[in-house]
Amino acid sequence: MKTPTRKEEIIKSAAKLFLERGYSAVTMRDLAKELGIKAASLYNHISSKHEILESLIISVAEEFTVGMNQIFLSELSTLEKVEQVIHLHIDVTVKNQDALGSLNNDWMHLEGKALPYFEQMRNQYEENFRQIIKTGIAEGSIAARDPEILLFSVLSTLRTLYLWYPKKNSIDMQTLKADMTATMLASIRA
Amino acid sequence: MKTPTRKEEIIKSAAKLFLERGYSAVTMRDLAKELGIKAASLYNHISSKHEILESLIISVAEEFTVGMNQIFLSELSTLEKVEQVIHLHIDVTVKNQDALGSLNNDWMHLEGKALPYFEQMRNQYEENFRQIIKTGIAEGSIAARDPEILLFSVLSTLRTLYLWYPKKNSIDMQTLKADMTATMLASIRA
DNA sequence: ATACAAAACTAACGTTTGTTAGTTAAATCT
């Protein structure tokens, strides 16, 4: 647990506010007030509001991408791969709770190269997941329903976890993983 | 198909832009440009930006509330109730595609009485759904897992449908309802 | 005590924001 730099503290506070109100509705003065300083002081540590959004979203997106690629290229069975994806999602979400708000709702406000870069990661991620599901259907381990519906059904739940997890921290990590995995596997299993 | 009033056209355009960029990121000048007029002209038809958001969100929320109450109070079996809720969600989503963006992401920007009113409807909706699920678990028709996880899993998928449906309009309504219902019932069934 | 770096401050900038006031053009009704 190294002590965070001031920049990291700013980004963390920003993530929290972005989650509550959305990127566009949070002003630099709001963010400054949250930290007990003036808006201009923020610029000793960060170069723009956009930089904050970018560093929030891109780092988490890369974490998802790396994890998914690893699973996709592994030698696991199809259902084991799905299970790993679920665990990946839970882990990344729990570790980056607030940032996931921006990733899900404010990615369209990314600027410059960051936007296509993000979109490409996101598409790649979905495509990998789609392939896993299609393979499962072909080999009979996953139900023969429309693959888009199966994909979107699982992905929706995973992507919305950030909204629910913080409110139900009575649930321990063990139960969360076990019950979520059971529920989602049941939804797609043949 | 009655011809829409100018006000309705404005609200419809607003819904589309709010969906794409979020309420706070859309300016009255953006909205005016979309309609081919000047920003000031909007105020001949609407009284404020907030009014637009409010009418978008509240009307759809009420539609959900009415539908859910009807199902909740019906004599159907638990699983039939869940099925009806799924159908309700699909119907309302397809009919109000764009407005669902605001409902899901911008409800916190509601002002005055509209905010607590919305929150109350939303809580009531979730509570009704929770009761249905708990009853199902008690009577053995629904899997004995954490009810919060079952609830959030199904609700997440339903609430995110507005993001997927427009992109996959190759899928016909018949298949959509059938496959979604099958998938989600499988996820919670005992 | 002095020097240096980190992090705050005040003041201000040019834009953009939602909105109002007052006026004009087009469409509909009598």
Next chain:
DNA sequence: AGATTTAACTAACAAACGTTAGTTTTGTAT
């Protein structure tokens, strides 16, 4: 045709926006 309604316009406002420049305070190391 004249009157009325509908819906557009131009011009402008005060407030809030992200950001810059220059300065002062605070904490740490010599």
